[in-house]
Amino acid sequence: MAEILIERLHKRFGDFVAVHDSSLRLEDGKFVVLLGPSGCGKTTTLRMLAGLEYPSSGSITLDGQDVTYLRPRERDIAMVFQLFALYPHLGVRGNLEFPLRNEGLPRAEIDSRVRDVGAILRIEHLLASRIGSLSGGDRQRVALGRAIVRQPKAFLMDEPLGTLDAEFRELMCVELRKLHDRLRTTTVFVTHDQNEAMALADQIVVMHEGCILQCDDPAGIYHFPNCLFVAGFIGRPPMNTLRVEGAVQPGAESVLLAGSAVPVPRVEATAATALLGVRPEHVRLANPSGTTLAGEVVQVEYFGSHWIAELSTAAGSLKAMVDKALRPRPGERVGIEFERARVLLFDASSGQRLASATTRAHDEGRRHGQR
Template identity: 75%
Template sequence: MAEIRIHHLHKRFSDFVAVRDSTLTLEDGKFVVLLGPSGCGKTTTLRMLAGLEFPTSGSITLAGQDVTYLRPRERDIAMVFQLFALYPHLGVRGNLEFPLRNEGLPRAEIDRRVADVAAILRIEHLLGARVGGLSGGDRQRVALGRAIVRQPQAFLMDEPLGTLDAEFRELMCVELRKLHARLATTTVFVTHDQNEAMALADHIVVMDRGEILQSDTPGGIYNAPSCMFVARFIGRPPMNFLPVAGAVRAGDVAVSLAGVRVAVPCTQADAAGAVLGVRPEHVCMGAQGGGLAAEVRHVEYFGSHWIAELATAAGTLKAVVHKSQRPVPGERVAVAFDTARVVLFDAATEQLLPSADKRQHHEGPCHGQH
């Protein structure tokens, strides 16, 4: 079992704390994405898993073995970098063979593994080519192949799609998911791109300022973000936030937005102040009448749908509207929300307020604390 555990992992560079007291369990065979903005600590965490950096404190175990202070060559992992890190003086076959020759494997075993990996990645026709003339997508396939051919206990990937154009990135996301389904090897993938994270991950670990903010399935992260930062970072457009008038009490099933009562899932905690969060696709526009009065300020067309920016007495929000129902700037409408999809945050802490809706208590097998 290639389960990875990090326990109270902490990394300080002089006066800067890159990773702050992180605890996380990554289950065997899962595709886990570390997601967050630049400087959030995700790459430093990955480098500590790889042995390229040692923690200031805390521990890392791989398949039950303490690897905290082992060098990279002493850990049964393979790493794929953003800039391919291929050997330019070697051809495609030479790059794939290189780690196996270092292990001293017999020629027959090297040939078998290289042939298997080339078939998996569909690069058999490139085995005789030099890497310098390959496209970005093909180079990344070779880089992946060099990692896969080792048959490690875990793959660590540091933004491996970052240099590819949009079309290649989408293609490689699909290929990586197929590859993971076939190999079922524990994979830790770093990215700042939420689309990559949502497309690839079994579990997403959202980080900011060195801390793990939430670790959950993509659905759990999207539907019940642990805090307002996660809600802003996941989703395009991001979640709408509207300030609630007055305090919120446990047992409340409605809140006030600019004098309009809005139904919410039954609240299970008190808060002196709260913020209502709702995704744009869960905002419903209708004729004037019941609901929160709004004016359409701006409209964007995306082919399959419109994004309407709405001004209300409670604040500005965005709504996703079907392509057949074009909103008109200046139009006055009434806004309602999908009650089951509304969440509340504590205005002071920006943390999610628990509710009776079980979606907000979803926990997957990959848990993180800080």
């Protein structure tokens, strides 16, 4: 196991900046997911950790050793690629043995490690098989096994579930998490899929346009996004945002939406223009005569366990998650209430989250947990 420390990491390809002055501490034994849309810099960051790309500036430390400009084989890491990169002529056992033979390990040690990995991944019955005869899921297990068998300080995984179908991808998320809980090896996993990130990660690093926007545990990323991009990127449906009327001042405990006063956690910041953010599951439908904000149901989607209702209001459109037993009807007039403790405010100009009593408690608790 090993802590990975990234300091002011910068990567430029000609005039294009792929990673912009990123600093990050990846804790020993944690499962860390680099999450973001295509082109955000997550794979480039992973390739610099692996030694497949060298940074333009900055440093990378692995277990206290500066590995910034070391070649891949000089770093005690193992990498799993999206396309598996298996040797088809070697078979399953040959692929698992290959890195160990390159290290010059004795035959008995090689056999012992291969048996252990086969048991961990439940592929003992495939050791004599050819790669070409395996399903995509079994090939992925062999690719993981070839990384695990080396017993490295860290695993680096570049969208290893990307080629699998949705059902098997969910199954492999569970298996990967179980595997990590058993091995406790520092793991850095790249994906653009928020479901994978939420299911796997101890720590999620959200990236956009080469910058790290937020690093937190899954609950923190979901409930306390640092900015509008994270709020919109995480969650399906994403967080609702509604424009606030007038400026927001410290000490305020309500804001105006289309002339209606909406309760919010006590504000501890100032913004000339602001947006109110609230997740669909924290929006409640009520009798329109008993609420300050009302709207009309525009569309309803059924998801088995709940409904998603699209609502039109004077403050803008938003979505609400509604219990399956309470089907809203298009055209129905409804009152709208927000779960006050879950409401966030964002500066409309910068996109950054405004401090409030709720968010301060979260941020202070997170800092305390990192000390």
